Amino acid sequence: MTEVGRPRKRKEDARLLTGRTQWTDNLRQPGMLHVAFLRSPMAHARITRVDVSGARGLPGVVAAFGGQDLAGEQGSLPCAWPVTEDVIIPDHPPMAVSEVRYVGEAVACVVATDRYLAADALEAIEVDYEPLPAVIDLAEALAEGSPKVHEEGNKAYSMKITTGDIDAAFQDAPVVIDRTYVQQRLIGAAMEPRAVVATTDGDSFTLWSSTQIPHVLRVMLALTTGIPEHKLRVIAPDVGGGFGTKLQVTAEEVLCLLLTRRLGKPIKWNESRSEGNLTVHQGRGQIQHIRLAAEADGRIRGLQVDLLADMGAYLVLLTPGIPLLGATMFNAIYKMDAYEFGCTGVFTTKMPTDAYRGAGRPEATFGIERIMDELAAELNVDPLEVRRRNWIKHEEFPYTTISGLTYDSGNYEAATEKALSLFGYDKLRAEQSDRRDRGDPVQLGIGVSTFTEMCGLAPSKLLGAARFAAGGWEHGSVRMLPTGKVEVITGTSPHGQGHVTAWSQIVADALGVPFEDVAVVHGDTAISHKGLDTYGSRSLVVGGVAVLQACEKVREKARRLAAHALECSPEDLDFAEGAFTVRGTDSRRTIQELAFAAFTAHDLPDGVEPSLDSDATFDPDNYSFPHGTHLCAAEVDTETGLVKIRSYVAVDDIGKVVNPMIVEGQVHGGIAQGIAQALFEEAVYDAEGNLLTSTLADYLVPSAADLPDFTTDRTETPATSNPLGAKGVGEAGTIASTPAVVNAIVDALRPYGVQDITMPCTPERIWRAVEGARP
Amino acid sequence: MPRVTVTVDGITYQEEVEPRLLLVHLLRERLGKTGTPVGCDTSNCGACTVMLDGKSVKSCSVLAVQADGSDVVTIEGLGANGSMHPMQRAFHEEHALQCGYCTPGMVMAAIDLLRDTPEPSEEAIRQGLEGNLCRCTGYCNIVRAVRRGAQEMGQAVKSS
Amino acid sequence: MIPAQFGYTRPGSLAEACQELAADEEAKVLAGGQSLLPLLRMRLAYPTKLVDVGRLPELAGVHDRGDHVFIGAMATHDEVLRSGVVNADCPLVALATATVADPAVRHRGTFGGSLAHADPAGDVPAVVLALDGVLVARSADGERDIPAAEFFVDYLESSLRQGEILVGVKIPKLGAGWGFHYEKFQRTAQAWAIVGVAAAVRRSNGAIQESRIALTNMAPTPVRAHATETALAGMDLGGEVRQACAEAAADTSPPGDLHAQPDYRRHLARVLTHRAVRKAAGSV
The missing domain is CATH 3.90.1170.50 (Aldehyde oxidase/xanthine dehydrogenase, a/b hammerhead)
Structure with a gap:
């Protein structure tokens, strides 16, 4: 096994x-x-x-x-x-x-x-x-005559990328949806x-x-x-x-x-x-102006995104790049003819922003998944149907998107089918319709999010092209100790993710040693002498692969030692369950015996150095693209504005899985953080720039009593970009869940003419939206 | 300075303390009981939860002088004879911790919850843990762990 | 965060505690500390001295006193919740107390402390006001009774005088025929009430004969919804109840803060009063 x-x-x-x-x-x-x-x-x-x-x-x-x-x-x-x-x-x-x-x-x-x-x-x-003077509002900060945060002005940078003929896409488009969404500032609160x-x-x-x-x-x-x-x-x-903070x-x-x-x-x-x-640097902080042009049947012609991104007072480690991690992701899983992404980074007199779980991709996913629902509403089509008409079909992979990324694998149909059956979609739609007919003060909404994301940061060449100061490789080192135990040194730096366990599993298989015999060391530059650490859902798909490749090198060295000891050619050896066996015989050497032989070095083949160890540095040649379908059913009390999540189903495809228990935990935690953005959390600054949410009494991190149980499952479409076939999972839940929840709330309130609720969707905001829509 | 006597995880200490010394700092800074961490300053997060005379309290919101004469049990004093408490085991079995920072307080709150409700419903577990924040797990596995811990503790009571 | 320095004393008797407080204007009473300690840690308060009354026997326990229940000021929320006489004779107190903070805080926080702190967002003050509780205060000059309606003076301000200590509160038993509900509206389980409604309703022959309603966080103090109480008297549980409850926001001056603006709070007070009254009436 x-x-x-x-x-x-x-x-x-x-x-x-x-x-x-x-x-x-x-x-x-x-x-x-x-x-x-x-x-x-x-x-x-x-x-x-x-x-x-x-x-x-x-x-x-x-x-x-x-x-x-x-x-x-x-x-x-x-x-x-x-x-x-x-x-x-x-x-x-x-x-x-x-x-x-x-x-x-x-x-x-x-x-x-x-x-x-x-x-x-x-x-x-x-x-x-x-x-x-304080500088708080992004648009005002850019206006002529605004007080300046820095002498050089309030615009940190602006950039625009266009692919395809965006003007043609919008010209005479039968449907154009134009929306502005706000990504509030978040506090990571590790x-x-x-x-x-x-x-x-x-x-x-x-x-x-x-x-x-x-x-x-x-x-x-x-x-x-x-x-x-x-x-x-x-x-x-x-x-x-950490969550990026x-x-x-x-x-x-x-x-x-x-x-x-x-x-x-x-x-x-x-x-x-x-x-x-x-x-602590904060996350998100964007105003997203999004326009989508579509055919009458809902097929997307073009997408235009213009962001104002709140940098805060300074550019810290990755500040200006965070919104750009979404630059290639607004188009998401959808095919289209033209795409334009523009972003202006704006200085304000607030704490700088930087990475927070998802970093740029949750913002992008929110924008596209929200506006897809608006498109469905405009066309009076089921939100899943409008997605089906646009998404990349599983037989079309690998697929190069309009923004230039090549998605190696995926199966959106399979994940969606599974999610639908777990969710009981049709039954909930029937209940929704019933509540609408009855004028029930508690309305039911169903939110969809068919997300993908770009993670596993990252191919060094691509980072260089994006003007990032470092590479995206990762290092792993594996050494067999004289007694046959294994010590692994990883350049990743876990803070709750369970790398010690998962890396042990990888090594146990690769070297045929017991899981218990593997130790994993990390997080000390004197011991782990090279590495690029943990963020961007990169650890397994970059760092785990480096460990695997180091194991393969160790195994190949062990093969030479075994061949020498057993007096055969390395090609005549089979490796299984931690031992090399001369094919067709019962002559064998365990890898532990070979480790000891390499330690004593009494009888090594010519040109082979003592000790059985190796290291490897892996630089991926593509990102990893997990995807999935998340469905949320939410009850909205139209009298008070209170939202209760009734059920939440997440089917994620993260390719091959090393440890399904750990994966499920990552998804759970991610969903909770995404829901928290949708419903509870916001770093609120007043007009003078005072943070009003400086304690956990005011910044509302949800407790167990505020969240539902989540139903999670997976489909498995292996990544082709790394030998493990794995895709990153650390951020997927957070990226997927926020739009699922907000879509559910807006769906519940569609009959009232509500098209959006600004996050967090507080009871007061929902009540005001409902009141505002009442005749 | 006031002199206080507290028993912590079975050992009795006498300490002279400033009146303003928080119980959690007595534990951590003076007695070396660093198993109990501090996560906030408004008694919202619950990371510092310990048992004070058999009941859960947030040790960041108790003065050391208020604990004079009391018995404190921290996460470090839960297990017996080198083995873990059933609730600690249940957290392990159900993957109810990731970074582990909220875990000592969460385990304490879970054990406290079972004093009154030995077989809690999911709802009762969620409500009972409302004073303890976790940022990693999304709470699903914590709920499962508390249920499992409750079963194991129930069985331990029955078989004893 | 670290509190500033202060002195500390743990008097052995109530009389001694009164003396300590009378002698030092800047001294503060320390009960369970669940409201005070966060304030001290954030350095929002700089008392010279804390007078720890947590162990005074005169302030302890919950007692059945015939026509009323006497809740000692140092009875913890947890003790109140477990009290047989509270659950039997003033269940509204238990309903609201169960929503205070979280279990660990309820183990330390005291009923009297919550009242003396006089936070209009606290759950306990509105209940004591609704039930016409009488607060008992002791000083070197003796003991006096303060009706709840006179106790809450302003935001975080009670009518306790310098050198006076809250001994406990008398909650009159309402007798048969009453139903109760505490409706609390909050953004998360730990958050303060945006609005809370404490309702006691006496029904007979299918009609509301009498009601006592008080609101949490609708003014600098807890407030009675007298207009609604008057309008409800003698009313059947039909459609007009909603209109009567719509009077609940009259005479309030709710705060506007991070979590809700005054007009929304007024709206909630109306809706939640209706829900609280219906549930209280239904629970008879």
């Missing part, structure tokens, strides 16, 4: 379940000091005075600094994605020196012997501000707040951080701080969720390194939740 495909229980769990964890906030170092940051209460202001002297004499206080004190050495926080030649990347000091541009920006800090004392001393720092510990021995530095990207971070911190890369070790210990090079990481360099002591920072809501 193969390991791959089995619902193996996770190796990660026992420690986590018994509290034997290594969160960064758990770390203690001898002589460790605590830093606390004073943060700007103003969205936009000139700093006219920072006086930290009041803090300096207080109990336990070791040092206090304002931005000016660090100005000479703090550098500028990096943006690794200069998306166009003329993109404006403003200087971004980790601690503000002369101007603040969002509420929460660090303006001073205290280093003390204890975190309580550090918090106390912050109150003794005096900062004078000269207020400048359960573990950020934390950093930095130490130095005077020469080299170690930084522990709650990060998704220890490898990327090391490079970027070296470039930012001037600490030579080989003198800097970055460790991501246990990391409590820990894919960042943060001010606090840089400042902790600077402080340890300056003070010679270990420095620790841990974030409070309310601090995190203000200062």
Whole structure:
């Protein structure tokens, strides 16, 4: 029985379940000091005075600094994605020196012997501000005469891509749908707040951080701080969720390194939740103007997308590129003759935006899946039927889309059929019709989302062409230890995904060793010396493949050792269940025996080095394109506006599956986050740029009581772009579910003339929409 | 400074504490009980949930001085003789954790829920866990785990 | 977030606690701490001293006092929920208390603390107001009774005086024929009520004879829906009930905030009062 495909229980769990964890906030170092940051209460202001002297004499206080004190050495926080030649990347000091541009920006800090004392001393720092106008609204920010966030202006960049004859597509089109959708800003709210510990021995530095990207971070911190890369070790210990929010090079990481360099002591920072809501980069933040031209039968002629994307106050690691991850995805699973994508990145005096689960693709999927429903309503056709008339048929794969991507595989018909039968579509439609006829104050809506997405970041060549500063490969290293156990080092950096378990399954099959005999090490640049970390649903389809390829190299070396030991030709050996057997005989060597022989090296064939290990770096030649059909039934109380999700069915096609249990968990969590965007969550800024949702009492992360059970299933159309046949799954649920839920709500309210509800679809917004539509 | 006596996972400690010291910081910073994490500052997330005199509390919203004379059980003190509590096992079996940060509090809240409702419905489980946030699992498997944990705990009671 | 420094005392008697409070204007009473600790952690309050009354025996327990139930100020929400006499004789208290926060918070949070905190978004104040509860306060000068209608003065402000401690609340038993419901409308299970409606309804011969209705989060204090109570008196459970309940938003001044604007709150108050009254009437 193969390991791959089995619902193996996770190796990660026992420690986590018994509290034997290594969160960064758990770390203690001898002589460790605590830093606390004073943060700007103003969205936009000139700093006219920072006086930290009041803090300096207080109990336990070791040092206090304002931005000016660090100005000479703090550098500028990096943006690794200069998306166009003329993109404006403003200087971004980790601690503000002369101007603040969002509420929460660090303006001073205290280093003390204890975190309580550090918090106390912050109150003794005096900062004078000269207020400048806040810039909140995207359209107003671009208007002539708008106050400027940066001297260079409020437009970070703009770009447009057109394929096909877009004018012809819209000219005389029988149907044109024109809509504007808002993607609200979201706070990722990983359960573990950020934390950093930095130490130095005077020469080299170690930084522990709650990060998704220890490898990327090391490079970027070296470039930012001037600490030579080989003198800097970055460790991501246990990391409590990320969802893209820990894919960042943060001010606090840089400042902790600077402080340890300056003070010679270990420095620790841990974030409070309310601090995190203000200062962890946020997700989404787009205004989407979408036009769709179609034939009278619903076939799409052309699609035109024009985005205003909220950059926030600065461009952080990937800020300007996030909306562009959707540039090739608005066309989704549909065929069309012409497509135009335009995007303008806009500076505002708010926390910068960057990756959040899905990063650019949820926005695109929402736009297209919402407007497909509008097309269906316009034509009075079932929303699934209008999709069928447009989607790529399974026999048409591989298919090159209008936006230029080549989808390697897919079967939208199969996933949809399965979802329909699990959902009981016809019965729910009948109930909907019945409720409409009765004028039931509680209406039923059915939402459809036939999504695909582009993940498994990414082919390095394509990233280069998109002006991304790094590649998209991943590294894996596999070594057989003398006793026959296996140690795997991966460049991916899991924070809940279960890589240790899944990689063990891959290795167990590839080397024929027991699952239990495999250890997987990650997240420490001194041990995992090369890697590009975990984001963009890339870990399995890039990193897992690297591990598989390293195993194959190990196996081939073992084959040479076995041939030598058994005195036969390597081609005469069969490999099965962890042993090489001379074909037609019972002469065999287990891989463990060969590992020991490679360790003693007493009798190796000429030219073969001791030890049985290898590594591999995999650079994919295409993205991965998971897809699926999600269906949502929602009850909408038209008297109060309250939405209750009655049932939710998700059929995902992520190709071959290594561990179906883990996959299901990823889908569940993804759906929950997508529903949260649809119904509950929004980072709300007022006109002065104050964040009104700075705590979890106001930023409504749903609990178990707020979500339904999900019915999940899969179809399996293997990816052809990697040897595992797998597609990424980390973001699929989030990408698919948001439009499914909003489509369900709008569907419920169609008889009232409602065409859209702005997310989150709060009871109040729904009530107002219904009231507004009442005669 | 006030002196408090607390028993944590079976060991009695006497500590001098500032009045403002939060119970969770007493556990984590003074007693080394880092199994109990902190996830928010408004008592919404429940990551820091422990048992205080047999009832679940959010240890970020209790002062150490308020716990004087009390018995605290954290996630680290749940198992016996090196084996996991049935609820911990059930979380493992049902894949009810991913990153694991909410897990200590979630397990504590789940055990507390079963004090009153040994055989909870899905609805009762969801309501009972309303004070504990998880960002990874979407809660489906947590609900399944609590049901499984309840069954195993029920059987443990019956067979004992 | 870390609270600022404060002093702490745990007096051994109620009298001593009153003295401590009278002596220091900036001292604050610490009950279960479930509202106070988040405020302290966010540094929204800087008391000089906390006077911990959590263990005072005079403030403990839930007691059957014949014509009323006496809920000690330090009875936790959890104790209230488990109390036989509460469930039997003032079930509306239990219905609302069950919706307060979450189980762990209910284990620490106290009934008296919720009342003294006087948050109009809290669930307990409206119920005590609806049931014409009487709050008992003690100071060095002695004890006094404060009718609920006079207790809630403004947003987070009660009529407790300097040096006064809430001892408990008397909830009159309503006797037979009454039905109850607490209708809470919130965006998520943990969120504060956008609007809540506490309703007690006495029915006989198919008609509503009498009702007591109070609203959560419709003004700086909990408010009684007197107009609706008057309109409902003697009414059959027919279509006019909805119209009577539409009076519920009269005399309210609901807040506008992140989660709802005043006009929506008024609308909800009407709809939810209707639902609460119907359910209360149906539960007889």
